[in-house]
Amino acid sequence: DAGVTQSPTHLIKTRGQHVTLRCSPISGHKSVSWYQQVLGQGPQFIFQYYEKEERGRGNFPDRFSARQFPNYSSELNVNALLLGDSALYLCASSPLAGDQQYFGPGTRLTVT
């Protein structure tokens, strides 16, 4: 079975631009969560979506938004990029909210 997939794998953007990151959960998984992992740090929770509704939000500015589609895939959007947004963005899926999470390989975002 395919695991969690994320696209793109790498991305370079300029300050002030907008970016969209995509995540496809494991087949049958209805919950998707997003994390930001800055180099040398542990992942920080950004959002959780379950059945297309936002179930949780971390301490991130309104420049960060997300959504989940009817097929349970998800997008993370970041507006007005800052240098500090450079990080590995991880997506995780689980069958139901509260179940074990399975992580994708991440998207490496570099803001210059």
Place this chain on the structure above:
Amino acid sequence: GNSVTQMEGPVTLSEEAFLTINCTYTATGYPSLFWYVQYPGEGLQLLLKATKADDKGSNKGFEATYRKETTSFHLEKGSVQVSDSAVYFCALSYNTDKLIFGTGTRLQVFP
């Protein structure tokens, strides 16, 4: 607030040495505790977990015991291999999808 503190790395060991990576947590109530591993170029993988006090999680020779009295969840392995070289993250959760991670500890095992 809730938080996880891990020992700083890197931890450098020879093959077959004993491994301990310390993890302590600050939390109210009774969170579940986890160890995740991140191999180079790969995503996070769940290594083991414990959901209540005195539970022992184990997998692939790694073990960790949920110690409520010392708020700790130290990771141990009796004999490490080169293939264990990775970054190890301790985390807690209240059975939601919000995992709270420590900063990670890099383990380097040399032959």
